[in-house]
Amino acid sequence: MPINRAALIACLSLLAACSPQAADSTGDVAADVVTPAAAAVTSAAAVTPAADEADTAATLAGTLEEDQQARAAAGCSVPDDVAFLQDIRIYCDMPADVQAFIARENSCEHIAGEEPYDDARSRELEAATARFCDDREKIFANLVARHRDDCAIRQALIGVNLRYDLSPDLDLKPCEG
Structure with missing residues (x-):
């Protein structure tokens, strides 16, 4: 695993x-x-x-200062759900479907670190996990297939795959040339 x-x-x-x-x-x-x-x-x-x-x-x-600088330099409004520095840096250069996946994946990662301190919180986290984390590998594989011919998006997806250990068997390779 x-x-x-x-x-x-x-x-x-x-x-x-x-x-x-x-x-x-x-x-x-x-x-x-x-x-x-x-x-x-x-x-x-x-x-x-x-x-x-x-x-x-x-x-x-990143530090709070790096986060703020990256958001200011991004070129669009990056949702607060996108918290990882590298995702902030690439967010605005991505098409809407990749942006949505990045925001979803950041939410999934956030939820993974939360503690179910009581039954209500446990149910809350289960619902959030179903919303943000279920089928993440399938959604990612579909994004890779949809954007396979765009080298910039492909390179960004390779980074996303490495950051989140999404699909190690997908065998993503950078564009040649």
Whole structure:
């Protein structure tokens, strides 16, 4: 079973935030503040030995400033549901069906990191999982087939596939030439 990198990053950032060291910190809080995104990048880089995986983690979670800069430079209004930096960067250059998938996938990744702390929340998360996560591999494969002749979209979809471990058997290759 492939590891979902975004879910791993979310879990690692939660662990970093809930660590005894973080809870017992009595020093200068302002000087020691680490954003969850920075903690996720740091934690992910520490546990992923391959440089390309660390690079992937770095593009998933940016700082608030990087996020705001990417949204300002995007060229269109990027929905708040699109939270991963690399997705923000490519969003406006994609056709509507790919944009919708990116927003859906970001929502799915967000839900994957949520805790079902009671029965009501568990039902809420189950409904959201059905809405945002069900059939994601099938939808992605259809997007790949629909946009197979557009090299720019194909390259973006290769990145999406790598970020979210959607279809490792799809054998997506960049355009030649």
